[in-house]
Amino acid sequence: MTLTLARAPMARLLRTPRAWWPVVGWGLFVVLHALSVRTGGTTNGTDQMMRGAFAFLVLPLVSYSLVGASFEGGLKKSVRSLVLLGAAPRKAALASTLVTVSAAALVSAVLAAVVSVLAHGATDPPLAVDLPASFGTGLLGGATYAAYFSVGSAVGKGSMRGFLLGVDWLFGSGSGLLAMLTPRGHVTSLLGGPLCADLPPRLSSVVLLLLLAVYTSIAVRLTHRL
């Protein structure tokens, strides 16, 4: 049933070209930036790019754009169109959120892999180690960000998405409670940056998985009444 329900959000994402413009834009930006880092002679290009432009800008904004494209007018509006055709609201919300989370995870992982290859420098870890690590972090980070923004989309007409982006940028790093609850600090930690709330990176990846599950279930719960 969830697969049947996934047809509509998948079609919306794949057949709406305007949904992909921000993604293409951020993709081009990060690719060009990675090339400029490499040609600039930086020896730790991947390290610099992944913790900088990728983690701070590209990863959250690509997920933000994809969630916005999937849930134009809010998650409730998207789910309502499926409920009118006979779907149960929670199942429809779960299917829509999972499709968006998967798309954001895949796009982020591919971008992370491209960046790690393009910006790879002499003092970066070997590509055979760095590439899967970057891919995995992009996958997990993109998915968690998409689930996080889905919660914002499930409130009203989706305007809370912008608020959550602001919270992530302002409080997403450091050792506070909000840093624990937002993806940025954990993603930066996984990419070799400062630890988030003094948690080891391995634990940060577990926290990201937990956040992914929790935010997905919150988004679904917020959509059970339309």
Place this chain on the structure above:
Amino acid sequence: MIVLTGVVAKGEARRRMPVPTLKNVSLAWERGVLAVVGSELDGTSLLLRIIAGADRLQHGRLEVLGQPPSEVQPRIAYVPQDVALPEGLRVEEVCALSSALREEPPRPARERLAVLGLEALVSRRTSSLSPVEARAVALALAVTSIAPIVLVEEPLWGLSPVAPARVTNALRARAAQGACVIVTTASVRDATRLGDQLVLLTQGVLTPLSPGLAHAGQGVASVRVVLPKSEGPRVDELCEILRASPVVASVEAAPFEASGASVLLVSGPELLAVAAAVNMAIAQTKVHVDAIESAVLSLEQIRSAMTSPRTVAPVPAPEPPAPSLPREGES
């Protein structure tokens, strides 16, 4: 099939608008078409949303097919006024998705859309449909589904000229198959046209409404006949035949100078008898008629009638309809 007992609920608050509420609404409807007359602010949309499981009860009990609505969602076909179809899909894919979600045997989309004459939309993207077209598609899917519960908000609103008769026939056919159909409308005419039973929702309070009262008050029914300008000289002849009929209590004629059309309001104690007398008189005089329809009271007139029934009298309609395009199924 649908049982509401002492339901109290509150709708969404909108800026500068009163919040619709339901106050101790009790209702049981098993099969046929129940027409709920009232405006959105009276709580008609809220009532359907509650039954469809889209809104929460504050108090009371609601059972749809013996269970809470959330448990029987695929068996409820709900068409609100502001329909949104899934974006990115073609209409035929929406039909297939609807069948899959309701676990119905797949049927060709053209066949389902033909009920309302919408075959031309079959390969269109939902994003290219106008709100009226999207609503018509949702309506077609609802009436052709096997869902035993059909809930439609303003079923005849915003449709093309021939569609109201098709929607009426389709909803009545579903009801005849045993479906439990509830429609809400602010149009008393639409309600009398569709409903087996009428109820009035006024500021969240539900009261039964007799079809007689909807038509013209206590024991009086009226039929409105619109004649084109060309039939002007024969209006008197038609009036005389009708006045001679034992089932007709009164005939009022009102010429409209702007269009030149004439409107007759023919009243009597029995709607069917009056309608038969009108048809006989038309056949006898061989006049051309633009429209024949039951004359109904307005929502406000019905509300005042329910508080003081003696003041009610048949009221002639103020404006004749446009002279062309008689609507299908009305004569």
